[in-house]
Amino acid sequence: MGSLLLGAICAIAIPLEAAERIYFNYGPLRLSIRVDSLEEFARDGTINQELAFYLGDVNPEQRQQFREALLQRSELNPVQLYRFFKTSIGEDILEGIGQLIRTPGGRNGKYPLRGALFQAASDSEGLTLLNFLRKFPTDIQLDTDEIFAVAEKVQRAVEVTAALVEKVSQLSDRKARKDRPVNFAALPDLRVRGSYGVEKQVLTLRDESRDRTLTVYLYKPQRWRPEKTPVVIMSHGLGSRPKDFSARAEHLASHGYFVALPQHPGSDLTRFQETLAGYYRDIFSLDEFVDRPLDISFIIDELQKRDRTEFEGRLNLEEVGVLGHSFGGYTALAVAGAQIDFDNLKKSCDAPDWDPNLSLLLQCRALALPRKNYNFKDPRVKAVIAVNPVNSSIFGPQGLSQIQIPVLVVAGSYDPATPAVFEQIRSFPWLSTPNKYLAVAEGQAHVDFSQLDAGASQLLNSLPNLTFPDPILIDNYADAMGLAFFEVYVADDANYSSYLQSSYAAYLSRENIFKLYLVDSASATEIVRALAKFNLNN
Incomplete structure (x- = not known):
């Protein structure tokens, strides 16, 4: 054959x-x-x-x-x-x-x-x-004219990204100087594994209403918190898998969290591999724009059914946190209340000029969905972290403004797949929730390049003047900020609020070349002004 x-x-x-x-x-x-x-x-x-x-x-x-x-x-x-x-x-x-x-x-x-x-x-x-x-x-x-135009756009995107990251760094530094003084060295180090231990379990769940089977990887604390146990669900990106986020899940579980990692079957690594093997026409199913957020709500439903018999009734499933990466970032924002704006998406996708925002290759596929109002908001989801999210065109200002719960948006200055300038920094001011944060990690590049195959690694190593941070550094940033955010807004522990200051980001990266910057809603107006200089507000 x-x-x-x-x-x-x-x-x-x-x-x-x-x-x-x-x-x-x-x-x-x-x-x-x-x-x-x-x-x-x-x-x-x-x-x-x-x-x-x-x-x-x-x-x-x-x-x-x-x-x-x-x-x-x-x-x-x-x-x-x-x-x-x-x-x-x-x-x-x-x-x-x-x-x-x-x-x-x-x-x-x-x-x-x-x-x-x-x-x-x-x-x-x-x-x-x-x-x-x-x-x-x-x-x-x-077509040399077009080639030069594309090269100019790429160069401009690089320059604008550098300028906006510098602006965020200035805002973060300014805010850090005004923050309430905290001796972070004397506080618990959130980068270190917790004392609750970690157990793993795998569930196979069947949603008959959608003819969909989900494999869900659970990371549980070995001993429960004395109060209700906070729950976090993590959504992987396109062509990815839950395993890629196991270390993050273990970190949270070691601090007393119950973490669920679903494998979205229509847009995971298996689907990508099976497409290359000839079993599918496309690397993801169009229905994933709908099925992914529904997966999150379905898992919460199933955990509620199983809580008393399997988890001693200890899970807090009325205040759930969601973390999503890339396409999973779209998923997290969708269950938080963001709504697809087809008019805004069509405007972006119909633009005649070549766009350096590669994430439009994914976002524009949603135009094939039936035109109707999609509302994936789950009231049990109380806070979300969107890491390198695909979001700016598919949701737009109107769609993102529907979110009213706390949001932490994470961007990487080296991200070529969901460029920070288009997908996170530009869209951050569109969030209308008062409890919003933007973290920018220098050198973060959408994926952990240390996990790529030999061919991709060889290609990256051949590129001149390109240095990436140690993946452990990026993991430390993510573990610390993610734990702090969920402690405040899911576990409802205000004692962790000091970690959500710009000064903590400065403390984490004080001895590193690749810095972490953190700003909140107070910096949104300044970011809008900076975006206006480059005509990137819309």
Whole structure:
């Protein structure tokens, strides 16, 4: 079956011809270069007369870097690569790249791109830039104006992110100087595991009303708190799994929390892997925009049914906390009361210009949902933490303003998937709840890169001037701030309020290069003013 599929794909993708020239405009000039010239240069460093026009002023080190870039091999499974680019998100990515890499006549290069990528990955030489050019079935027309425009937008996004993170740092420092003085060294260290111990349990829950089965991983304290035990539910991101948040769950459980980690079956790692294996058309189900928040409420319902018989009636299920990451951040905000704003989403998704906010690849899929009012608010959810949440376009100012419970939004300055400037810093002022906090961690990059596979790690290590913080540092920040937030707003212990000060963030990061900043609702107006300078208020 596998060889038959591979043969069928090859029959579709093998080009009858190959690219001979790459054409591009530079100012008033229409220039081109033969692929053979690049091939000769990559093979033995020869710079012929044609290539000399472009590399004449380039120093030897830069020439060598260019040569290495042409031959840098990416180890990708060709069939999985092809299947990914047949998904909705994959096709959207190709559509965007195809605006830059066109075929003669200016047509979008989406389909030749997919074929060339597959053919190069299938070839014994592997997927290299040079092999990709060889496999492209026609001459290539680079839209240089669009390429420069995209590069400018990316650079501007980087610069604006740096400027806004600097603004948040200034606001955090200013607030820290005004905070009530606290000797944090004399207080319990919230980064350290608690004394309650941890037990693990796995539940399989069946929601007949939705024909949906959930695997839920429970992390329980070995000994119960004398009062009711606070409950927290954690929602993983797209293509992720509960295991990725087990350390966070264990930390809370060791401090006396009952933590539930559901595996959302339509948008987890298994779904992603099965899509690449050919079992699904897309890496997540459209229904996940609805099913994910309903999963949270269903779990609370099930825990209420089981509390007396299985957990000694100790769980406080009327004041539940929810923590979500990325797509899970959307989930957490949805059960907190945020509502989908289809008009705002359509406006973002229909914008004609390329957008550096990659999270729109996910958010815009929600436009295929039936147009109606979705209200996922669960009154038993009393506080939420949204880490790198997908939220700005799908909820917008109107949708986020519906939340009236405490919210902690966490952003990372290196996050390429849900960029802080678009998805957290911009949307933070839209929250109307008085108890809102924004934490920005320098160097946090959406996922823990230390857990990536060898190929992805090799790619990251090859990038110049890119240094990431130790994952333990980011975990320490998250453990401390998360525990403090839930203690105040779920366990109802005001003694932890001092930890929710900007001065505590400064204390946690006082000896580190990568800092943590924390601001609250009092800083929202200043953030709006800073956003206005870059036309990012809407």
